[in-house]
Amino acid sequence: MKAIYQRPESLTTDTSIYCPGCGHGVIQKLIAEVIDELGVRERAIGIAPVGCAVLSYNYFNFDVTEAAHGRAPAVATAIKRLLPSRIVFTYQGDGDLAAIGTAEIIHAAARGENFSVFFINNAVYGMTKGQMAPTTLTGQKTTTTVSGRNPQVHGFPIRVCELLSSLDGVTYLERATTSDIPGIIATKKAIKKAILWQMQQKGMSFVEILASCPTNWKKNPSDSLKWMKETMERYYPVKVFKDPGNIL
Amino acid sequence: MRLKILNGCEASAEGAISAGCAFYAGYPITPQNRFPEYMSERMEQDGGVFIQAESETSSINMLFGAAAAGFRCMTSSSSPGISLMQEGISYLAGCELPAVIVNMARGGPGLGDVTPSQSDYFQSTRGGGHGDYRTIVLAPWSCQEIHDHTYLAFDLADKYRNPVLVLGDGLLAQMYETVRPKAKKKRFPKKPWALDGCSGRKPNSLKSLFLTPGVLEAHNWKLASKWARIEKREIRCESYYCRNSNYIVVSFGTCARIAKEAVERARQEGADIGLFRPVTLWPFPYAQLAECLKNAKKVLVVEMSLGQMIDDVYLAARNSDARIFFYGRPGGGVPDPDEIYREIKKK
Numbered sequence: 166m167k168a169i170y171q172r173p174e175s176l177t178t179d180t181s182i183y184c185p186g187c188g189h190g191v192i193q194k195l196i197a198e199v200i201d202e203l204g205v206r207e208r209a210i211g212i213a214p215v216g217c218a219v220l221s222y223n224y225f226n227f228d229v230t231e232a233a234h235g236r237a238p239a240v241a242t243a244i245k246r247l248l249p250s251r252i253v254f255t256y257q258g259d260g261d262l263a264a265i266g267t268a269e270i271i272h273a274a275a276r277g278e279n280f281s282v283f284f285i286n287n288a289v290y291g292m293t294k295g296q297m298a299p300t301t302l303t304g305q306k307t308t309t310t311v312s313g314r315n316p317q318v319h320g321f322p323i324r325v326c327e328l329l330s331s332l333d334g335v336t337y338l339e340r341a342t343t344s345d346i347p348g349i350i351a352t353k354k355a356i357k358k359a360i361l362w363q364m365q366q367k368g369m370s371f372v373e374i375l376a377s378c379p380t381n382w383k384k385n386p387s388d389s390l391k392w393m394k395e396t397m398e399r400y401y402p403v404k405v406f407k408d409p410g411n412i413l
Numbered sequence: 414m415r416l417k418i419l420n421g422c423e424a425s426a427e428g429a430i431s432a433g434c435a436f437y438a439g440y441p442i443t444p445q446n447r448f449p450e451y452m453s454e455r456m457e458q459d460g461g462v463f464i465q466a467e468s469e470t471s472s473i474n475m476l477f478g479a480a481a482a483g484f485r486c487m488t489s490s491s492s493p494g495i496s497l498m499q500e501g502i503s504y505l506a507g508c509e510l511p512a513v514i515v516n517m518a519r520g521g522p523g524l525g526d527v528t529p530s531q532s533d534y535f536q537s538t539r540g541g542g543h544g545d546y547r548t549i550v551l552a553p554w555s556c557q558e559i560h561d562h563t564y565l566a567f568d569l570a571d572k573y574r575n576p577v578l579v580l581g582d583g584l585l586a587q588m589y590e591t592v593r594p595k596a597k598k599k600r601f602p603k604k605p606w607a608l609d610g611c612s613g614r615k616p617n618s619l620k621s622l623f624l625t626p627g628v629l630e631a632h633n634w635k636l637a638s639k640w641a642r643i644e645k646r647e648i649r650c651e652s653y654y655c656r657n658s659n660y661i662v663v664s665f666g667t668c669a670r671i672a673k674e675a676v677e678r679a680r681q682e683g684a685d686i687g688l689f690r691p692v693t694l695w696p697f698p699y700a701q702l703a704e705c706l707k708n709a710k711k712v713l714v715v716e717m718s719l720g721q722m723i724d725d726v727y728l729a730a731r732n733s734d735a736r737i738f739f740y741g742r743p744g745g746g747v748p749d750p751d752e753i754y755r756e757i758k759k760k
């Protein structure tokens with residue numbers, strides 16, 4: 166019998182703690198599939214964030230370390246510099262990357278560190294139960310913006326890809342979404358390209374991935390996907406910001 | 414190896430290179446700017462990695478990555494920068510990662526000044542960051558010693574899988590002395606736990622997060638037994654004329670070197686006095702000091718601070734009848750031998 170679908174070798178058989186409808190599970194499976202397809206599992210080193218994906222080392226079936234909140238790009242910098250033939254990536258949430266870890270990501274990007282970043286934007290602090298994130302949209306209700314984010318009081322949401330696009334050290338930069346099947350297929354392509362560019366030693370490859378957090382958005386999974394399409398993707402357009410060429 | 418004239422920063426850097434340090438990250442701060450400058454050149458010559466990080470927070474987390482990948486690594490800084498590293502040091506201790514951190518301490522609190530101080534004793538010896546942990550702390554008093562201690566720090570870090578601090582100060586950072594560099598280390602311990610890709614083995618992971626009830630407590634007990642082993646084996650100290658003396662001066666680092674001159678002078682005048690110098694500040698030589706205090710009537714603790722190590726002297730002296738006095742200069746004040754001599758006479 167021919168297997169037409171199976172669990173990627175790069176995923177363990179552990180049950181994840183992610184809520185139903187959560188974007189993290191989908192994205193981690195895509196990363197695992199790409200690593201399998203490129204045959205680099207035994208060379209892969211992942212850096213897990215502090216956030217809902219903190220337990221990634223239980224889910225990925227290759228070497229994974231934790232990092233302090235926001236510091237994954239500093240950790241990845243050293244690993245990749247010392248082990249340039251390995252495939253190194255950070256997996257970071259919006260609080261991790263765009264709030265507490267802003268300095269680390271900007272400077273790793275500016276240095277053109279040759280690792281890949283998967284930036285999971287769910288517009289909220291998932292793990293600490295739904296506070297405002299730097300990417301929380303104007304008007305979005307969170308547990309620390311109960312009447313909705315008001316830019317006059319809470320500031321404006323950060324568009325990370327747009328911010329990074331001015332840095333020469335980032336060579337591949339794309340925003341993808343997981344709000345529907347075509348989006349998920351495109352996300353997988355983006356992840357693959359990011360790793361392939363890393364293998365070409367091109368500098369930082371960065372993919373922002375819009376993801377849902379039904380639990381903290383207080384929406385059911387299908388309404389969450391709808392909200393992503395209608396609201397998130399309007400402020401965070403799906404777009405290729407930088408792509409040095411055809412690599413797939 | 415031929416003698417070299419080096420300042421404390423350069424001597425420490427050379428100790429690291431002799432010990433096989435493959436990675437240095439740092440951020441400029443006076444009085445140890447020479448450290449990253451010197452390292453940038455030496456690491457390039459030596460085939461290692463040098464990174465001028467965007468902050469000390471980033472430096473220490475780069476060390477986390479370098480150590481995780483199985484490489485010998487170090488950073489250096491001075492007090493405010495070391496404060497910024499505390500979260501990272503706690504993670505290193507929690508994940509049991511070896512790394513070497515040199516603190517050329519300066520006056521505080523806050524931005525303080527750039528002159529020598531010993532006011533980071535509490536921070537260095539009591540963990541410093543969050544959680545129940547310890548770091549080995551070596552306190553050199555000369556350029557030769559900071560060279561040797563830095564080399565030793567790498568071995569201790571690997572042996573115990575724990576961060577090791579070398580606590581110098583602005584004086585040591587900037588003074589020049591002759592140093593005989595150690596030969597380059599050739600053999601290194603294996604690190605089967607390191608993350609370098611799971612080729613031919615099961616995946617490795619590094620973590621300090623243990624959510625299952627009881628597991629973190631068990632992890633802490635395991636760490637505690639390691640620290641107990643360190644306390645048993647790694648105490649280092651020196652004593653000068655302490656046997657049966659009835660007056661003991663206790664001091665560490667450069668301050669002890671200054672105090673030694675005052676003690677020598679008092680002895681020349683017939684005083685029955687000795688000097689005790691802890692070399693490891695953690696583990697602290699409690700038993701060794703207690704032994705020196707057996708016949709002592711008076712103890713003078715001299716520090717370049719408002720008095721921090723004195724707490725450990727009290728612990729060591731809990732069964733002693735000696736009266737304990739203190740002389741200290743906080744905020745970057747450096748005593749001279751005359752000053753300490755006068756203080757010895759006064760008590």
Ligand SMILES: Cc1ncc(C[n+]2csc(CCOP(=O)(O)OP(=O)(O)O)c2C)c(N)n1
Nearest residue numbers: 215216217234258259260261289290291292
């Ligand atoms: C220094 C520090 N500050 C705060 C926290 C608490 N904390 C844990 S996860 C988190 C937010 C994570 O949000 P995000 O990065 O968006 O990840 P998500 O859970 O949404 O995937 C915070 C604030 C921490 N662990 N460490």
Ligand code: SF4
Nearest residue numbers: 183184187217291378
């Ligand atoms: S809280 Fe949100 S981000 Fe976290 S697991 Fe649940 S759905 Fe996912």
Ligand SMILES: [Mg+2]
Nearest residue numbers: 258259289291
């Ligand atoms: Mg988030």
